[in-house]
Amino acid sequence: MLLTLPGLIDPHVHMREPGQTHKEDWRSGTAAALAGGFTCVLAMPNTRPPLVDIPSLEAAEDCARKKALCDYGLFIGAGADNLETAAPLAPKTAGLKMYLDRTFGPLQLKNKAAITAHMANWPAAKPIVVHAEGRKIAMAIQIAARLKRSLHIAHVSRKEEILLIKAAKEKGLAVTCEVTPHHLFLTKEDIPRIGPGRSEVRPRLAEKSDQAALWENLAVIDCFATDHAPHTKAEKDGEDPPPGFPGLETALPLLLGAVHEGRLTMEDLLQRMHDNPKRIFSLPEQLVTMIQVDVDARWTVRGEYLKTQCAWTPFEGMSLRGRVIQVDLRGTTVYEAPDVIVEPGFGRNISTGSLAPDPVKPIPM
Amino acid sequence: MLLTLPGLIDPHVHMREPGQTHKEDWRSGTAAALAGGFTCVLAMPNTRPPLVDIPSLEAAEDCARKKALCDYGLFIGAGADNLETAAPLAPKTAGLKMYLDRTFGPLQLKNKAAITAHMANWPAAKPIVVHAEGRKIAMAIQIAARLKRSLHIAHVSRKEEILLIKAAKEKGLAVTCEVTPHHLFLTKEDIPRIGPGRSEVRPRLAEKSDQAALWENLAVIDCFATDHAPHTKAEKDGEDPPPGFPGLETALPLLLGAVHEGRLTMEDLLQRMHDNPKRIFSLPEQLVTMIQVDVDARWTVRGEYLKTQCAWTPFEGMSLRGRVIQVDLRGTTVYEAPDVIVEPGFGRNISTGSLAPDPVKPIPM
Numbered sequence: 001m002l003l004t005l006p007g008l009i010d011p012h013v014h015m016r017e018p019g020q021t022h023k024e025d026w027r028s029g030t031a032a033a034l035a036g037g038f039t040c041v042l043a044m045p046n047t048r049p050p051l052v053d054i055p056s057l058e059a060a061e062d063c064a065r066k067k068a069l070c071d072y073g074l075f076i077g078a079g080a081d082n083l084e085t086a087a088p089l090a091p092k093t094a095g096l097k098m099y100l101d102r103t104f105g106p107l108q109l110k111n112k113a114a115i116t117a118h119m120a121n122w123p124a125a126k127p128i129v130v131h132a133e134g135r136k137i138a139m140a141i142q143i144a145a146r147l148k149r150s151l152h153i154a155h156v157s158r159k160e161e162i163l164l165i166k167a168a169k170e171k172g173l174a175v176t177c178e179v180t181p182h183h184l185f186l187t188k189e190d191i192p193r194i195g196p197g198r199s200e201v202r203p204r205l206a207e208k209s210d211q212a213a214l215w216e217n218l219a220v221i222d223c224f225a226t227d228h229a230p231h232t233k234a235e236k237d238g239e240d241p242p243p244g245f246p247g248l249e250t251a252l253p254l255l256l257g258a259v260h261e262g263r264l265t266m267e268d269l270l271q272r273m274h275d276n277p278k279r280i281f282s283l284p285e286q287l288v289t290m291i292q293v294d295v296d297a298r299w300t301v302r303g304e305y306l307k308t309q310c311a312w313t314p315f316e317g318m319s320l321r322g323r324v325i326q327v328d329l330r331g332t333t334v335y336e337a338p339d340v341i342v343e344p345g346f347g348r349n350i351s352t353g354s355l356a357p358d359p360v361k362p363i364p365m
Numbered sequence: 366m367l368l369t370l371p372g373l374i375d376p377h378v379h380m381r382e383p384g385q386t387h388k389e390d391w392r393s394g395t396a397a398a399l400a401g402g403f404t405c406v407l408a409m410p411n412t413r414p415p416l417v418d419i420p421s422l423e424a425a426e427d428c429a430r431k432k433a434l435c436d437y438g439l440f441i442g443a444g445a446d447n448l449e450t451a452a453p454l455a456p457k458t459a460g461l462k463m464y465l466d467r468t469f470g471p472l473q474l475k476n477k478a479a480i481t482a483h484m485a486n487w488p489a490a491k492p493i494v495v496h497a498e499g500r501k502i503a504m505a506i507q508i509a510a511r512l513k514r515s516l517h518i519a520h521v522s523r524k525e526e527i528l529l530i531k532a533a534k535e536k537g538l539a540v541t542c543e544v545t546p547h548h549l550f551l552t553k554e555d556i557p558r559i560g561p562g563r564s565e566v567r568p569r570l571a572e573k574s575d576q577a578a579l580w581e582n583l584a585v586i587d588c589f590a591t592d593h594a595p596h597t598k599a600e601k602d603g604e605d606p607p608p609g610f611p612g613l614e615t616a617l618p619l620l621l622g623a624v625h626e627g628r629l630t631m632e633d634l635l636q637r638m639h640d641n642p643k644r645i646f647s648l649p650e651q652l653v654t655m656i657q658v659d660v661d662a663r664w665t666v667r668g669e670y671l672k673t674q675c676a677w678t679p680f681e682g683m684s685l686r687g688r689v690i691q692v693d694l695r696g697t698t699v700y701e702a703p704d705v706i707v708e709p710g711f712g713r714n715i716s717t718g719s720l721a722p723d724p725v726k727p728i729p730m
Contacts, residue, residue: 001366001625001660004632260366267369295366296661 001296005270007039007070007289007329008252009277011094012129012154012178012225014104014244015041015072017063019048024230026067027344028309029248032228033070034335035307036248037291037324040070040350041228042094042281045077050107052077057089061349068347069340070329071286075129077107078118087121092351094281095127095152100136103202104229104242115140119147127281129154133203137161141168141175150174152280155227157183157203159213166220176280178225179214181251182314184258187211194314197241201229201314215263222280224272226251230310246308250315256295256322283350288331288357297323307340331357366661370635372404372654372694373617374642376459377494377519377543377590379469379609380406380437382428384413389595389611391432392709393674397593397613398435399700400672402656402689405435405648405715406593406613407459410442415472417442422454426714433712434705435694436651436720440494442472443483452486457716459646460492460517465501468567469594469607480505484512492646494519498568502526506533506540515539517645520592522548522568524578531585541645543590544579546616547679549623552576559679562606566594566679583633587641591616595675611673615680621660621687648715653696653722662688672705696722 010033016024033041043064045051051060051074064072073094076086086096098118099107109115122128129152130140137153141164144151156162156177168175182201187208191199199205214221229244236242252273258264277283300319303312327335334342375398381389398406408429410416416425416439429437438459441451451461463483464472474480487493494517495505502518506529509516521527521542533540547566552573556564564570579586594609601607617638623629642648665684668677692700699707713720 001621002627002630003368004630256366262367265367265369 001294002325003293003295004290005037005293006274007286007291007327008037008273009040009283010038010226010228010248010251011042011223011277011281013041013043013228013248014046014230015043015064016230017047017067018059023232023235024309026064027069028307029228029230030067030069030072030347031307031340032246032248034327034340035324035338036250037252037293037327038070038248039286039289039291039327039329040072040283042073042075045075045097046099046104046107050077050079051075052079052082052107053085054089057092064347064349065345067344069334069342069344070347071350072347073281073283073350078109079107080109080111080114083114083117084121086118087123090123090126093126094351095129096122098128098130098140100130100132100140101202103131104244112139112143116143116147119143119149124149125282127152131155134158134160137164141173144175145173150176153177155180155183155203155225156214156221157206158210162213162217162220166217169220176222176276177220178223179221180225180227181247181254182245184211184214185254186314190314195237197238198236198312198314200236200241200243201245202243218264218268221272222276224251224255225277228308230308232310233312236312245314246306246310246312249306249308250301250313250320252293252324253299253320253322254315256293257320260321286330289329291324291328292326293322294325295322297321299323366659367690368658368660369655370402370658371639372651372656372692373402373638374405374648375403375591375593375613375616376407376588376642376646378406378408378593378613379411379595380408380429381595382412382432383424388597388600389674391429392434393672394593394595394613395432395434395437395712396672396705397611399692399705400689400703401613401615402617402658402692403435403613404651404654404656404692404694405437407438407440407646410440410462411464411469411472415442415444416440417444417447417472418450419454422457429712429714430710432709434699434707434709435712436715437712438646438648438715443474444472445474445476445479448479448482449486451483452488455488455491458491459716460494461487463493463495463505465495465497465505466567468496469609477504477508481508481512484508484514489514490647492517496520499523499525502529506538509540510538515541518542520545520548520568520590521579521586522571523575527578527582527585531582534585541587541641542585543588544586545590545592546612546619547610549576549579550619551679555679560602562603563601563677563679565601565606565608566610567608580628583629586637587645589616589620589637590642593673595673597675598677601677610679611671611675611677614671614673615666615678615685617658617689618664618685618687619680621658622685625686649720651695651720654694656689656693657691659688659690661686664688695720
């Protein structure tokens with residue numbers, strides 16, 4: 001059955017450009033987004049150089065403007081060196097990203113005073129997303145609560161974390177969170193199948209009990225976010241494999257599978273892949289934007305056929321249900337499976353561009 | 366896969382009460398509606414007595430108010446005797462029904478002057494529905510056009526008719542129309558299977574070419590309407606079988622089957638079973654109203670298991686896809702397959718009642 005759904009929003013992707021276009025670039029990454037049904041992606045700032053100031057924001061925006069196939073936003077990273085200078089850039093960004101734990105790239109805030117300063121300076125109306133694990137989530141929530149500001153917790157993966165966020169929500173704190181499809185559908189038990197290097201990801205794949213806790217606390221999960229984080233096969237299979245999975249092209253089929261199984265309703269899915277990210281990140285309406293999905297189509301995931309440049313997936317060989325057939329973005333058909341049919345540069349920055357459909361050009365008489 | 370859809374609206378049903386409760390009554394008819402996913406039905410006036418004046422309107426409203434399980438509206442019939450007296454009753458009705466062709470019951474307007482008088486007197490803001498076949502459609506459209514008023518053509522069944530309506534729409538006339546599932550899914554060729562008496566229906570089952578023309582002109586069809594018109598098996602199998610099919614419980618599965626086959630999109634379906642009837646008949650929003658449908662469920666139609674009192678169907682033995690699992694009406698769960706779980710009288714008249722959810726009663730301390 002074909003269903004028309006709103007364009008999906010992924011609030012957490014890594015486009016790798018500028019600086020690491022051997023892994024992904026704005027064209028290949030947003031092609032993967034369209035193939036996965038996403039018409040808007042919010043990109044993380046751990047590029048090379050990291051997006052932390054005006055020159056690096058302009059460099060990233062320059063790449064995105066020229067190559068993006070879908071709409072996008074850019075997070076600015078919270079560093080020790082931009083405590084005062086990040087906030088004035090807020091209007092041009094999708095939000096502030098704070099890394100309290102170590103992951104791929106050099107951005108990490110270790111200092112509680114720096115975390116507090118960033119949260120205090122950043123405008124209340126713009127989101128702050130935090131990569132924090134375990135007890136550091138509690139610390140981040142505590143600081144945000146003291147400053148009476150909202151906070152979005154990225155890629156929650158463990159039982160203690162989701163329960164902590166549940167408790168914070170029950171207290172009435174303005175905390176939201178996202179969970180990745182890979183933490184919903186994979187656990188440590190999948191590591192032998194995926195391979196030791198390829199299964200490196202932050203937060204790490206967790207226990208069955210963690211996975212179960214995420215499903216049991218679905219009501220606490222505001223968004224599904226892929227944390228699409230491509231690295232090459234050579235990097236993943238080499239020494240010191242970098243953490244990260246590609247995820248844009250498998251997210252919707254994985255979650256539609258759960259809808260087929262009755263573990264999720266279509267409304268649960270659309271709330272977390274459209275409504276809530278749109279609200280939490282104050283995204284403008286993408287007018288005349290929709291995706292057509294064959295919700296029944298069965299297909300086997302093969303990394304080599306994916307649009308992400310990294311051409312591998314932790315879900316290799318899995319049989320999934322649901323394929324995106326067509327994507328219309330702002331009145332233009334931009335994807336007809338399996339082809340992107342729009343030129344790089346069609347995507348617009350949600351912070352600075354208009355998302356109205358292109359005006360129909362008058363026919364010259 | 367379970368989908369949550371808006372409550373469906375059927376703008377054309379026959380509840381048979383008052384007067385012919387051996388065929389159907391407001392309880393059994395609206396139970397069939399809920400089982401079919403309809404939360405609002407508009408009932409035709411060819412009851413016994415026909416609904417044509419204040420006493421007959423009050424008698425019908427009395428039955429509906431006591432027994433209806435879903436929301437409803439009542440059409441008033443246009444007769445030769447209520448040219449002046451029908452219009453003042455408009456606010457209490459769903460619209461005016463004009464029979465220009467003979468069908469079940471005594472209501473029929475043969476006189477062009479009477480048709481014109483009814484159309485001229487009836488308020489512009491309230492719909493007029495006409496049962497007209499063939500060239501009588503052209504006449505009705507012509508009169509309405511001259512009076513610059515809107516007109517809704519009931520159960521269009523033939524190629525010449527749909528093309529005529531298409532032409533009227535292309536001229537910019539305020540004409541809308543409905544088609545029944547039985548004319549979309551059955552033709553004369555099905556008569557031997559259904560049986561001669563049981564296949565009696567007005568308009569009659571048509572040729573394959575008529576059926577094809579309806580599908581080819583889907584864009585011209587504003588609504589799918591069941592024309593649910595139950596008669597007992599004994600009546601249908603006896604001498605002089607009355608025309609009419611029950612249809613409330615098979616409409617959605619038949620049309621979902623077409624969605625599965627790709628002949629229809631889900632949007633096509635929802636436009637014609639919710640959006641357009643709501644707009645054309647100016648129906649108020651049924652707040653917190655939705656149906657849950659297992660769009661994949663396969664089942665075989667058996668008249669004896671239907672909720673319509675007549676307990677037969679022209680689709681007997683057909684394998685259909687799609688079952689209504691739950692219906693929520695104005696904040697209350699009223700149907701959990703296969704049971705209606707609300708008391709008769711829950712339904713409200715869309716012309717006179719409030720369709721807001723019932724206020725939550727405070728818990729006594």
